[in-house]
Amino acid sequence: MLDATKSALPDLRRTRRFAIVGLAGLLASPPSFAGLADALRDGKSNVSARYRYESVDQDGLPNDASASTVLGRLNWSSAAWGNLTAGIEADFVGVVGIDDYNSTTNGKTTYPVVADPEGLDLNQARVRRQSGAVTMTGGRQRILHGRQRFLGGVAWRQNEQTYDAVRIESKGDDVTLDYSFIANVNRIFGPEDGAQPADWQSAIHAFRGVWSIGDGEISAFAYDFDLQNDNGIPNSNRTYGAEYTGEHGGFTLSGGIARQSPSGDSPLDYDAAWYWVEGKTSLGGVTFTLGHEVLGSDGGEAGFRMPVATLHKFNGWTDRFLATPAAGLEDTYLTMAEDWGKVSLAATLHAFSANEGSADYGKEFDLSASMPLGESLTALFKFATYASDGYAADTTKWWLTFTYRP
Structure with a gap:
């Protein structure tokens, strides 16, 4: 592993030079400095906050987790200076009273993981140039592709x-x-390294094209996830595929397909497929969603992986499948959602099984309720319970979250 990391360092230096050149391109032919002071003076700042209590009961660990944390966020965006704008955003995550959980950095390994380490982090620092229909952004930034199934925040x-x-x-x-060319992934486990690295140095090429057709759209994507340090190396992969979503006579139909193989210095040798089909409709005020997703396997040796996706959004909120099993994963799910006045309710059932072989992994039930508490404050309750049929441990989680956004 050390030799592979050393061999990647020259490539990493080139990717950083590439990023610097790209950022310099954003600033080529800047507008007159006469308006710079106005752009800085007329910039806007914003403060937001999110409090969360999270409880985790996971079989096999001696203690249950209780995490009381708060996120404070400060951001500032300049006014336009010609066709340029800039922005910066800082996040602070702290404990409020109860810290009986494994944050991945605090060493409390007898508790389940709640991946919310304390610390102050630079979340964004970017310059953006708008020229007609083309936008260029350089620096630290959010990149959210579609449903965030492959690339998210x-x-x-x-x-x-x-x-x-x-x-x-x-x-x-x-x-x-x-x-996008991505030279570094600033992961949720930061700002300091712990059981998981805070950053993945990388040379990622990410392309996505979207074509609107009638009442739907087709997207095509090509990713080369070359992750160059720590546990990122075996997650390096090349993925190509497409997705579709559209309205058809009161139904929303969606689907996708992709192929994946290793990239960079990955020691793995595999070829795996991914596909997803989903239908959604409303009856009597209730929205029903039925779907089936397959993260394929190559002979049970390695499964389809999604290292920088927004994984909590998919395959159950207990996060039992953040890493795809070597035998792959099949997830059949049914969601029912309804609004009761100001309260939005949703419930989902999952049935998980292996793609290679006939093993049943387990079942999960997820429930959420959210409502506004005035113009700037929202409340969210979530509950999730996973019953194992032999894969991973029985797990029950619940969350209470209050979010303030002025």
Whole structure:
């Protein structure tokens, strides 16, 4: 592993130079300095906060987890200076009273993991240039592709995942093209290394194109996730695929397909498929969603992996499948959602099994209720319980969250 990391260092130096050159390109031919003071003076700042209590009961560990944490966020965005804008955002995650949990950095390994380490983190620091239909962004930034199934921000956790990258977007009437070169992944486990690395140095190429057609859209994507340190190396992969979603006579139909193989210095040798189908409709005020997702396996040796996706959003809220089993994963799910006045309710049933072989992994039930508490405050309750049929441990989690956004 050490030799592989050393061999990747020259490539990493080149990728950083590439990122610097890309950022310099954003600043080529800057506007007159006469308006710079106005752009800085007219910038806007914003403060938001999120409090969360999280409880985890996981079989096999001697203690249950109780985590009382708060996220404080301060951001500032400049006014336009010609066709340039800039922004900066800082996050602080702290404990409020109860810290009986394994944050991945505090050494409390007899408790279940609640991946909300304490610390102050620079979440964004970016410069953006707008030129007609083309937008270029350089620096530390959010990059969210579609449903965030392959590339996302994991904003559910208190410390968000952002990227040190150069991004180019072109938006037409019916077609949107989006390319990013990512030199570093700032993971949710930061700002300091612990049981998980806070950062993944990388040379990621991420392309996504979206074509609007009638009442639907088709997206095509190509990713080369070359992750160059620590446990990122075996997660390196090349993934190509497409997704579709559209309205058809009161039904929303969606689906996707992709192929994956190793990339970079990955020691793995596999070829795996992913596909997903989903239908959604409303009856009597209740929205029903039925879906089936497959993260394939290559002979039970390695499963389809999604190292920088917003994983909590998919395959159950207990997070039993953040890492795809070697035998792959099949997830059949049914969601029912309804609004009762100001309260939004949703419940989901999952049935999990292996893609390679006939093993049943387990079943999960998820429930959520959310409502506004005035103009700037919202409340969210979530509950999730996983019953194992032989894969991972029985786990029950619940959360109470209050979010303030002025």
